[in-house]
Amino acid sequence: MHRQDSLMPRSTGGGVCRCPDTRPGLRHAGDPRSESRPAAGGRSPVSGQPCEACGGPEQEHRIRLLFQVLDVNRDGGICVNDLSVGLRRLGIHRTEHQLRKIVKAGDKDLDGQLDFEEFVHYLRDHEKKLRLVFKSLDKKNDGRIDSQEIMQSLRDLGVHITEEQAEQILKSMDKNGTMTIDWNEWRDYHLLHPADNIPEIILYWKHSTIFDVGESLMVPDEFTAEERKTGMWWRHLVAGGGAGAASRTCTAPLDRLKVLMQVHASKSNSMKMAGGFSQMIREGGVRSLWRGNGINVIKIAPESAIKFMAYEQIKRLIGSNQEKLGIAERLVAGSLAGAIAQSSIYPMEVLKTRLALRKTGQYSGISDCAKHIFQKEGVAAFYKGYVPNMLGIIPYAGIDLAVYETLKNYWLQRFATDSADPGVFVLLACGTTSSTCGQLSSYPLALVRTRMQAQATLEGGPQMNMTSLFRHIVRTEGVMGLYRGLAPNFMKVIPSVSISYVVYEYLKIQLGAQSK
Numbered sequence: 001m002h003r004q005d006s007l008m009p010r011s012t013g014g015g016v017c018r019c020p021d022t023r024p025g026l027r028h029a030g031d032p033r034s035e036s037r038p039a040a041g042g043r044s045p046v047s048g049q050p051c052e053a054c055g056g057p058e059q060e061h062r063i064r065l066l067f068q069v070l071d072v073n074r075d076g077g078i079c080v081n082d083l084s085v086g087l088r089r090l091g092i093h094r095t096e097h098q099l100r101k102i103v104k105a106g107d108k109d110l111d112g113q114l115d116f117e118e119f120v121h122y123l124r125d126h127e128k129k130l131r132l133v134f135k136s137l138d139k140k141n142d143g144r145i146d147s148q149e150i151m152q153s154l155r156d157l158g159v160h161i162t163e164e165q166a167e168q169i170l171k172s173m174d175k176n177g178t179m180t181i182d183w184n185e186w187r188d189y190h191l192l193h194p195a196d197n198i199p200e201i202i203l204y205w206k207h208s209t210i211f212d213v214g215e216s217l218m219v220p221d222e223f224t225a226e227e228r229k230t231g232m233w234w235r236h237l238v239a240g241g242g243a244g245a246a247s248r249t250c251t252a253p254l255d256r257l258k259v260l261m262q263v264h265a266s267k268s269n270s271m272k273m274a275g276g277f278s279q280m281i282r283e284g285g286v287r288s289l290w291r292g293n294g295i296n297v298i299k300i301a302p303e304s305a306i307k308f309m310a311y312e313q314i315k316r317l318i319g320s321n322q323e324k325l326g327i328a329e330r331l332v333a334g335s336l337a338g339a340i341a342q343s344s345i346y347p348m349e350v351l352k353t354r355l356a357l358r359k360t361g362q363y364s365g366i367s368d369c370a371k372h373i374f375q376k377e378g379v380a381a382f383y384k385g386y387v388p389n390m391l392g393i394i395p396y397a398g399i400d401l402a403v404y405e406t407l408k409n410y411w412l413q414r415f416a417t418d419s420a421d422p423g424v425f426v427l428l429a430c431g432t433t434s435s436t437c438g439q440l441s442s443y444p445l446a447l448v449r450t451r452m453q454a455q456a457t458l459e460g461g462p463q464m465n466m467t468s469l470f471r472h473i474v475r476t477e478g479v480m481g482l483y484r485g486l487a488p489n490f491m492k493v494i495p496s497v498s499i500s501y502v503v504y505e506y507l508k509i510q511l512g513a514q515s516k
Contacts, residue, residue, distance in 0.1 A: 067119055077113035079103065087192060094192070102192065125413070127187060132416055134186050144180040146170070235511040237304055243504035245297045250499050251492035252296070253289035256280065258492075259356045261485035262450045263458075267477055273488060284360040292356030295366050299348040307341035331401055338393045346389065347382035353453040377456055385452035388466050392445035400438030404430055424501070432497050436490065443489070444482035448473070 070078045070086035078086070080099045087094055094102075106114045106122030114122065139149045147166035161169075173181050173189040181189075248255070257276045265271040271279075280288050314333040342349075347370075355369055363369040373381050407430040411422055422430070439446075448469050455463050464472060473481045 063120055063123070064116075067116055070119075077111075077115050078119060079113040082113075083192075092192060123191065126191060128413060128416070130187055130190050131183070132412070134183055144178075144182050145186065146180045233308075235508070237308060239504050239507035239511055240500075241300045241304055242507045243500035244300045246503040247496040247500035248296055248300075249290070249293055251496050252293035253277070253280075254488040254492040255293075255296070256289060256291055256356045258485040258488045259292070259353060259450060259454075261488065262447045263357060263454045265484045266481070276488075288360065291358060292352045292354075295348055295352045295355060298366075299345050299352070303341045303345045306344050307337045310340040311337035327401060327405055331398055334401070335393050335397045338397060339390055342389060342393065343386075346386055349389070350382050350384060350453045353450055354457065357454055357457050373456075381456065384455065385449035385466075388445040388449040388452070392442035392449070395445075396438040396442040398438075399441045400434045402434075403437045404434035407433060428497055428501060432493060436493055439489065440486075443486060444470075447482055447484060 067078070069089065070082055072082040072085045080096070080103055083099045083102060084094070084096070087099075102122070103112070103114060105126075106118045108118055108121070109115075134145070137145050137149055137153045139152060140146075147163055147170055150166045150169055151161060151163065167179065170179055170181060173185050175185055257273065257280070260276055260280070261271050277289075284291070311333055314336050315329075318329055318333060350373070351366060351369055354373065355363065355366065358369070363372065408422075411426055411430070415426075416422075448466055451469060451473075452464075452466065462472075470482075477484075
């Protein structure tokens with residue numbers, strides 16, 4: 001371990017120096033493919049101190065030495081075999097699975113090995129996460145972690161250990177016999193370990209349970225072991241359900257207008273927002289603005305519960321024993337859980353559309369609407385539009401998750417210094433942006449779904465399947481016809497997020513589920 005300590009960089013900055021006086025685009029001497037050097041020796045011309053990006057000549061030298069030790073066959077790249085042999089020389093033993101995870105995490109060009117630039121980039125990203133975790137564990141904020149702090153942090157995550165076990169953990173990392181761990185010891189022990197499961201970051205970066213934009217296709221959030229054990233998970237779900245009910249009710253007029261525009265607007269009937277609201281009020285009064293909202297609120301509870309239970313079961317089937325799934329695993333598990341939940345409550349989606357489109361006096365309530373549909377159209381009518389709805393889950397969930405993770409990682413890289421907690425506004429901005437992108441990607445499928453659900457309500461209208469309806473819309477209305485109702489849909493996003501967040505926080509306090 002001492003040899004490892006002598007080779008580890010003290011601060012893994014970037015492979016490309018960003019000093020103001022460095023010639024742009026040139027790599028440092030640490031890169032075997034370049035001979036260029038920073039004009040001021042890696043120091044800021046303002047402060048005279050090593051800049052954060054490159055860390056100065058000492059750091060470059062240490063990174064280069066470590067790379068040379070791990071590059072066993074001297075071909076300018078570190079493969080799994082190189083990593084295994086090189087780490088053994090340093091007295092570090094990793095399983096083949098762990099080694100493959102390290103290479104996979106840093107291998108940007110997918111050639112099966114890490115070149116120098118990829119190696120530096122991996123170290124920099126990994127160290128940033130390790131520093132955030134170290135600061136989270138350092139409860140006393142004294143730059144050291146002792147056994148009590150380890151016990152407390154693990155207890156917060158649902159893992160209970162004795163003081164003796166905590167001391168054993170300390171001894172494995174403690175090089176100088178102080179029975180405390182400083183930042184250098186922590187970094188050196190974990191830096192070449194593929195610990196991509198950072199629970200402290202999970203605790204802060206939840207977005208699906210925080211707000212509701214009227215769509216239910218988001219990938220569910222992770223809950224820690226402690227939250228599952230103590231029952232906090234259901235409190236979060238209840239708070240999220242209450243927040244969703246409040247936000248959907250407050251924005252129901254915009255949602256109903258969106259449905260009317262999706263179904264009735266066309267080139268010959270160019271329905272504008274003001275005209276749509278006037279038409280609704282003229283036909284049924286102010287109360288008619290909330291038609292279909294009752295069933296929209298009622299379906300929150302069963303859908304959230306089914307999605308959460310399905311997500312937990314699918315995680316087990318995938319075989320992941322981690323606290324946090326990888327992005328690809330989350331997408332698969334989340335999409336399947338969403339499909340199961342949507343399949344279970346889909347008749348309620350059809351009822352919502354029919355109730356939103358009904359005329360005054362057409363139905364006396366939800367059960368009367370269901371009875372009329374069953375008697376006139378049969379059971380199959382409750383699953384009209386099912387295929388485009390299921391197909392819409394994949395682009396929605398995939399883009400929502402990808403954009404959210406991208407924004408999260410950007411914030412962690414650029415702005416996180418003392419904590420992984422992004423704060424309310426960053427969290428809401430990331431969640432709103434990602435869900436909006438998800439909605440935009442799946443909107444044509446959502447429009448086709450709504451039209452298929454409503455086909456029987458259009459007198460003399462053709463009964464078309466999904467592909468025929470797509471072709472018909474594009475032929476008669478152009479591509480923009482697939483985005484009818486988009487304006488009221490996006491107009492309700494910001495009020496939905498704001499209302500649901502305020503209600504969510506209030507209900508969490510009432511239910512005793514405040515954030516750590």
